[in-house]
Amino acid sequence: MLGKLTLHVLPLYSPIAMSGAAMELLGVLFIAALITWFGKWRYIWNEWLTTVDHKRIGIMYVVLAFVMLFRGFSDAFMMRMQQATALNGHGYLPPEHFNQVFSAHGTIMIIFMAMPFLTGIINFVVPQQIGARDVSFPFLNSVSFWLTAAGAALVLTSLVIGRFTTAGWTAYPPFSELPTSPGSGTDYWIWAVLVSGVGSTLTGVNFVVTIIKRRAPGMSLMQMPLFTWAAFITAILMVFAFPGVTVAAALLGFDRFLGMHFFTADAGGNAMNYINLFWLWGHPEVYIVILPSFGIFSELVATFSSKRLFGYVSLVYATMVIGILSFTVWLHHFFTMGSSADVNSFFGIATMVIAVPTGVKIYDWLLTMYRGRIRLTSHMHWTLGFMVAFVIGGMTGVLLAIPPVDYVMHNTLFLVAHFHNMLIPGSLFGLLAGYQYWFPKAFGFRLDEWWGKTSFWFWFVGFYVAFMPLYVLGFMGMPRRMDYYQNPAWQPWLIVAAIGAVLIAIGILCLAIQLVVSIRRREELADLTGDPWDARTLEWMNASPAPLYNFAVVPEIHDREELAWRKERGISHDAPAHYTPIEMPCNTSTGVLIGGAAFVLGFAVIWNIWWLAILAFAGVIAATIVKGSVPEEEYTITPDQIAALESRGSGPLLGFLSPLEDERGDHSTHGLLNSIGD
Amino acid sequence: MHTETAHSHEAMLFEEREFGFWIYLMSDAIIFSLLFATYAVMRHATAGGPGAADIMELPTAAIETALLLLASVTFGMAAVALEDKRRNAILVWLGISFLLGAGFLGMEIHEFIGLIAEGASPQRSGYLSSFFVLVGTHGAHVTAGLVWIATAVAQLMRTGPTEAFAARFKRLGLFWHFLDIVWIGIFSIVYLPGVLQ
Ligand code: HEM
Ligand SMILES: [Cu+2]
Numbered sequence: 001m002l003g004k005l006t007l008h009v010l011p012l013y014s015p016i017a018m019s020g021a022a023m024e025l026l027g028v029l030f031i032a033a034l035i036t037w038f039g040k041w042r043y044i045w046n047e048w049l050t051t052v053d054h055k056r057i058g059i060m061y062v063v064l065a066f067v068m069l070f071r072g073f074s075d076a077f078m079m080r081m082q083q084a085t086a087l088n089g090h091g092y093l094p095p096e097h098f099n100q101v102f103s104a105h106g107t108i109m110i111i112f113m114a115m116p117f118l119t120g121i122i123n124f125v126v127p128q129q130i131g132a133r134d135v136s137f138p139f140l141n142s143v144s145f146w147l148t149a150a151g152a153a154l155v156l157t158s159l160v161i162g163r164f165t166t167a168g169w170t171a172y173p174p175f176s177e178l179p180t181s182p183g184s185g186t187d188y189w190i191w192a193v194l195v196s197g198v199g200s201t202l203t204g205v206n207f208v209v210t211i212i213k214r215r216a217p218g219m220s221l222m223q224m225p226l227f228t229w230a231a232f233i234t235a236i237l238m239v240f241a242f243p244g245v246t247v248a249a250a251l252l253g254f255d256r257f258l259g260m261h262f263f264t265a266d267a268g269g270n271a272m273n274y275i276n277l278f279w280l281w282g283h284p285e286v287y288i289v290i291l292p293s294f295g296i297f298s299e300l301v302a303t304f305s306s307k308r309l310f311g312y313v314s315l316v317y318a319t320m321v322i323g324i325l326s327f328t329v330w331l332h333h334f335f336t337m338g339s340s341a342d343v344n345s346f347f348g349i350a351t352m353v354i355a356v357p358t359g360v361k362i363y364d365w366l367l368t369m370y371r372g373r374i375r376l377t378s379h380m381h382w383t384l385g386f387m388v389a390f391v392i393g394g395m396t397g398v399l400l401a402i403p404p405v406d407y408v409m410h411n412t413l414f415l416v417a418h419f420h421n422m423l424i425p426g427s428l429f430g431l432l433a434g435y436q437y438w439f440p441k442a443f444g445f446r447l448d449e450w451w452g453k454t455s456f457w458f459w460f461v462g463f464y465v466a467f468m469p470l471y472v473l474g475f476m477g478m479p480r481r482m483d484y485y486q487n488p489a490w491q492p493w494l495i496v497a498a499i500g501a502v503l504i505a506i507g508i509l510c511l512a513i514q515l516v517v518s519i520r521r522r523e524e525l526a527d528l529t530g531d532p533w534d535a536r537t538l539e540w541m542n543a544s545p546a547p548l549y550n551f552a553v554v555p556e557i558h559d560r561e562e563l564a565w566r567k568e569r570g571i572s573h574d575a576p577a578h579y580t581p582i583e584m585p586c587n588t589s590t591g592v593l594i595g596g597a598a599f600v601l602g603f604a605v606i607w608n609i610w611w612l613a614i615l616a617f618a619g620v621i622a623a624t625i626v627k628g629s630v631p632e633e634e635y636t637i638t639p640d641q642i643a644a645l646e647s648r649g650s651g652p653l654l655g656f657l658s659p660l661e662d663e664r665g666d667h668s669t670h671g672l673l674n675s676i677g678d
Numbered sequence: 679m680h681t682e683t684a685h686s687h688e689a690m691l692f693e694e695r696e697f698g699f700w701i702y703l704m705s706d707a708i709i710f711s712l713l714f715a716t717y718a719v720m721r722h723a724t725a726g727g728p729g730a731a732d733i734m735e736l737p738t739a740a741i742e743t744a745l746l747l748l749a750s751v752t753f754g755m756a757a758v759a760l761e762d763k764r765r766n767a768i769l770v771w772l773g774i775s776f777l778l779g780a781g782f783l784g785m786e787i788h789e790f791i792g793l794i795a796e797g798a799s800p801q802r803s804g805y806l807s808s809f810f811v812l813v814g815t816h817g818a819h820v821t822a823g824l825v826w827i828a829t830a831v832a833q834l835m836r837t838g839p840t841e842a843f844a845a846r847f848k849r850l851g852l853f854w855h856f857l858d859i860v861w862i863g864i865f866s867i868v869y870l871p872g873v874l875q
Binding site for chain 1 (some may be wrong): 687690691693694695697698701702704705706708709712713716719720723724725800801802803804805806807808810811825829832833842846
């Protein structure tokens with residue numbers, strides 16, 4: 001009836017895992033209690049969970065990303081504390097648990113923190129930047145989100161029921177095969193990756209189509225803002241790269257669940273094939289998490305230098321070239337697998353070549369700032385911090401791209417330092433800067449600058465303190481993924497790294513404080529103009545928060561930096577004589593249901609609860625068929641309603657913070673419309 | 679998108695869906711190409727068990743191919759019938775396509791069951807795992823295509839050959855013909871070298 005589920009799956013093996021599980025459960029209960037206390041279940045369900053509005057879906061992605069950032073960082077913090085204390089002893093984490101922690105950290109940070117974060121920002125910004133009312137497939141967008149959330153939920157569940165994988169975020173076989181990893185851990189990893197991977201593929205399809213088909217009249221491809229370009233290339237990478245990890249994880253699953261021999265150590269299995277498949281996705285994935293941030297930095301540099309972006313065309317081509325090259329370098333993740341010297345040289349050189357378009361970008365950003373009127377806001381802090389740190393990370397990457405050097409350095413902490421040096425400044429700083437930049441467009445008020453800058457400084461200094469020692473440790477020969485060690489020379493450096501983790505923790509705390517402080521001071525920080533940063537692109541032409549249809553009248557595009565162009569000429573809105581009706585897609589609960597069924601399906605298969613698995617699978621299929629057979633429902637916003645919304649400036653997007661919030665009627669179409677009384 | 683008439687709004691939605699479907703098919707094509715590559719890598723990983731020459735039979739593969747290609751031809755006939763909005767003709771041709779596709783699937787399942795009974799199961803060796811998963815993934819796609827044809831038939835009976843039906847039919851056609859292309863790959867990379875050995 002319950003398959004392999006027994007009481008033994010609870011984390012009784014380690015008091016630390018148990019308290020982690022308890023914290024997670026309490027967190028969920030606390031949030032549920034809060035919602036119940038304020039009587040907001042209906043509101044949350046009708047206005048958020050079932051929404052197909054790209055802005056709200058984007059916001060939900062970012063919320064998910066922050067939750068997972070907290071979890072992923074907790075894991076990182078535990079590892080830093082363990083390694084700082086585990087000389088000659090065992091520290092406080094047993095090896096079995098430590099291995100789960102680094103595996104969960106890597107998986108979460110890449111797939112469930114960076115991916116939702118960038119997908120959320122793309123969702124929120126791109127349609128507004130290209131003058132569209134929504135994405136091409138709003139319902140599919142909701143499905144993508146819920147599949148991502150289902151994957152994240154599987155990873156979180158593994159802390160409470162069963163265990164997570166000990167095979168690292170890459171789940172390399174043969175170790176990840178059944179004989180060596182018999183527990184539920186790798187199965188959780190497989191299902192989390194598969195379910196969220198489908199979501200990301202669909203997101204990719206959605207945004208390729210949206211950007212090709214939904215640009216406002218007059219916006220040629222070479223007039224798209226750079227963030228949209230970055231999102232476009234990212235979406236293409238998602239479409240073409242994700243099959244790699246889907247196939248790798250699925251075949252590993254066939255080995256584990258059906259006894260096949262794709263990657264096993266016996267019966268003709270070939271583990272090297274897995275490693276190729278995985279990195280065929282894995283390397284493009286690195287650019288999937290970095291390119292959107294490059295796009296964000298491009299927007300920020302131009303805006304806060306009050307100057308036209310330098311070298312737009314070269315930035316576009318650099319982005320494309322990076323996108324293409326990202327498919328030609330995957331082998332640098334396993335130079336030591338022993339391909340021939342020729343093959344290794346080819347991939348080594350291809351890897352170094354990527355430094356060229358990346359360098360072009362850095363110069364373009366520098367030249368944009370050159371002689372600009374730079375405003376050193378928190379966003380600029382993240383940007384400048386990124387440029388400094390990223391150049392160093394890039395150089396260590398070029399170093400590792402030399403196969404003989406890689407033979408010496410691979411699998412050491414030098415590598416760990418290198419990729420954190422790329423991912424934290426290159427991806428996370430950009431995403432955090434983007435969050436602070438577009439926040440007013442989402443909620444109608446800015447985030448507190450002082451706390452933003454303070455957070456930056458803790459992150460920035462903390463990053464250096466936490467990761468520069470790892471370069472040294474790499475040179476000293478310390479391998480990655482060490483639970484404990486005997487070499488006393490390593491310990492001082494590991495203690496420094498632990499101090500760095502403390503600084504980063506304060507940086508994260510500052511982000512939380514910033515949010516609370518800003519919510520309390522929202523009247524003061526309110527953005528009444530819709531353009532709080534004197535920005536240059538289309539999304540700032542609307543009120544903040546943007547109305548649900550984004551543009552009452554779809555604007556005509558004249559220039560790459562359309563808003564700057566209009567401001568120079570004193571043209572603001574295309575004020576129409578009268579509005580025309582707008583058709584918008586209705587909310588639907590099918591997305592949540594499909595995501596929920598996917599979660600149940602994964603969970604049931606992991607624990608061999610076959611009847612439940614069949615039920616959940618049938619649910620997914622039935623929902624797909626039904627949804628595909630009935631026409632997409634739409635509702636019409638009448639010109640009168642538009643006029644009312646437009647004259648009021650902006651709607652109460654964050655209903656529970658706004659005095660305009662309403663509890664009237666059911667919210668089946670949209671609270672915003674109800675609130676103006678139709 | 680800026681002309682607000684209901685008709686062009688709908689036409690744009692259909693156009694977007696078709697374009698999106700093309701993009702999805704490209705992603706799917708990559709899944710298949712990775713499975714092909716895996717098959718190529720594992721061709722000799724028979725672990726002492728049966729290899730390609732032992733498990734392939736040309737007649738079966740030839741009939742399967744014929745069924746699937748015919749199912750595409752009949753689907754094309756349905757498309758022709760749709761041009762003139764001949765509802766019953768569309769129904770008949772779709773029905774025949776469904777039967778041919780189901781025949782293909784039945785033969786494939788029969789082949790698989792036979793192989794497993796002979797001990798050539800996917801658990802036997804890496805080679806056989808890759809064979810079953812590559813061919814089986816194609817078979818799963820055919821199954822999805824059959825379900826889709828069935829829902830298209832249901833839609834046609836309910837609404838007649840509307841614009842919405844035509845748009846959906848077009849995407850179904852892309853999918854159906856895509857499966858032919860993949861099958862031709864399977865035939866020439868899996869079956870032909872197998873029997874020629
Ligand atoms: C915020 C501060 C962070 C800290 C203190 C941190 C710390 C660590 C530590 C201690 C490890 C294990 C190193 C070892 O193998 O000995 C690790 C591994 C890893 N980290 Fe982070 N990390 C942070 C952020 C991130 C971010 C933002 C990402 C990705 C976006 C990331 C991705 C990874 C990956 C992929 C691994 C490899 C996991 C594995 O070995 O399977 N980390 N990190
Ligand atoms: Cu790489």
